[in-house]
Amino acid sequence: MKAKEGVIDLLNKILTADLTSINQYFVHAKMCENWGYERLHHKVRERSFDEMKDAEELIDHILYLEGVPNMQRLGTVRVGETVPEQLKSDMKSEQEMVKLLTEATSHCAKVGDYTTRHMLEDMVKDSDKHIDWIETQLETIKQVGLENYLSHQIKKDDS
């Protein structure tokens, strides 16, 4: 199916941000594992995998619209040296992602591509959820202190 004007470019932009996030979250997850923060490791790793699923969906959709998925381009991977730095840097990435997705959804509505719009709206929901989780972590750190927070990240979640 032929894409409406500008849709492929926007999808590729989102794909670039997505591929960047996959790497960033994954390296953060692995650093947390290395430091012994099992709970954080699992949570952040999961988010990296979610981004990968989004990337798969984007690639499938770009191909469906007869475009070429750009796997070459990558944004800046912002790696934090400490847990709070990592959280803040992931927050920035998610905020940029939400901005991109919001612009893309309104463009899709304008050109009448409701299938793409629906797909992107689901991605915004996931990003919003992750932002909310990061906000909670930063607030908890502020209230209980970094050391207390980190000591609770050592144990693995039961669920």
Place this chain on the structure above:
Amino acid sequence: MYVCLCRGLTESDIQQVGQAGIFEAERLVEVLGLNDDECCGRCARDIQELVDLATCKLALQCPNPAHCRY
């Protein structure tokens, strides 16, 4: 924060280089090896950010001397 993943350089590394008197964009690129084959060059695209870090007057001491390359 890491500013260059190819070289494993952190913000404090750049601050240290700055304190050693290297803070001009061209000198930073040269001294840190940001223009050779082993570095992808992404960090050098935001060279002003590195210059700002190197010229930072607030950081008089490296916060992580054990891991500092300079």
